Amino acid sequence: MADEIKYEYKTMQAVRGTDGLVIAKMQKDGWELVEQAQGLLRTTLNFRRPKRPLPRLLIGTAVGGLVILAIVIGVAAALEDEGEDKDAANKPTAATTSAEPSATSAPTAARSAATEVITPQNNPEFAALLKTQDSCDNANLNFAAKYVGKTVAFDGSIVHMAPHGAYDTRYDFLLGPGDEGPSTGIGPAFKYEDVNILDLQLTGRNTPAAVRTGDKFRFVAEVGEFNAKQCLFILNPVSTEIR
Template structure:
């Protein structure tokens, strides 16, 4: 014989405790998971579980332990003060870094070193245009002119250019948390808005003696990149990163 709930009690003597949810699901995303677990327990929920997703990549803004989603009795879209039995399953899903053993970490460190060396060696083998050896690039960097940018993009399509620039702005690419769009300006003249589109930390191919743990707005780099195209409507000059070498800011 099944049991039916009558005003918070079963037909037997067992009471079904009803509790209310804390802030709704959208407000939980981005918090640290231990705080969310505590909130639910403080509200009387007795079956709170956690689920780790090892999708973090070193260098990006999502924090270790940051909540991705919370479900209550399978519902990802619950609202504030929704009523549930206290023993329903609550799952707090959060981001974290993959677990690696010592051997794997050593292999990754060696791979990073070798990759950096390989990129620098490859760059030495290819023609790299700079403001010093290419009059066209020197002209491009000094002028915010659509015709100059269009001519350069056409003439040097798939060629490699290099200049010292700064990350003026970065934002998530679509809804991704580990892929970004970067707006870059050349440091001296700051005329042409260059753009890296849909790049992860590793797509930037950081090289040099010092490789920062994270990439963020305001940093300076020697930027080596392949010419993709110029969009006269947006005014953006698209590049594909070949390598970025960190440059310490000086006053």
């Protein structure tokens, strides 16, 4: 039917107890909540909103562009067939081609790996988050919801550490951006929960056997959940480089 409404869909996950904030934010952007599933730690929220119709002018332009593109492809194919026989004699054999190293594959892979890590230098949202004055700010929840499972890297220090429960070798770490240790006054209250020293994956020169409050590192971690009740931003350690 011509008047049938077409929807686009989006699924979000929120820490239990903060789903109301996520729903309000999505509804402000025009999304409608269609399903809500409560999990043990997270709530899965399914949204939809009507797709915006394409303007008539753009539709006409797109059709015209497709016609022109088809003509160009046909001409290019004809020229390619015509020149195929001429180039056959100069074409390298399969063995020669496979022996030649690719000049772009390695740099491309390196660039792809580099863009997967979020830093204050390549992500303005993360840069702003590290400078927030309130560890309970909604920016924490928004960032966690958007980038959960992604990897971040930042220069920071250990604000506080304590044994996890009754363990002697497992700890809860409170981390902050910058070099101030216990005096850190900006940014999220990042937390490593229930980890031992090996879990930190310490790297760099003169790797210590133990760490303490105030030590400065380059933290690389996976984004976890934001606990809005405790204002704690959970991270999972990937590597910890001594600075």
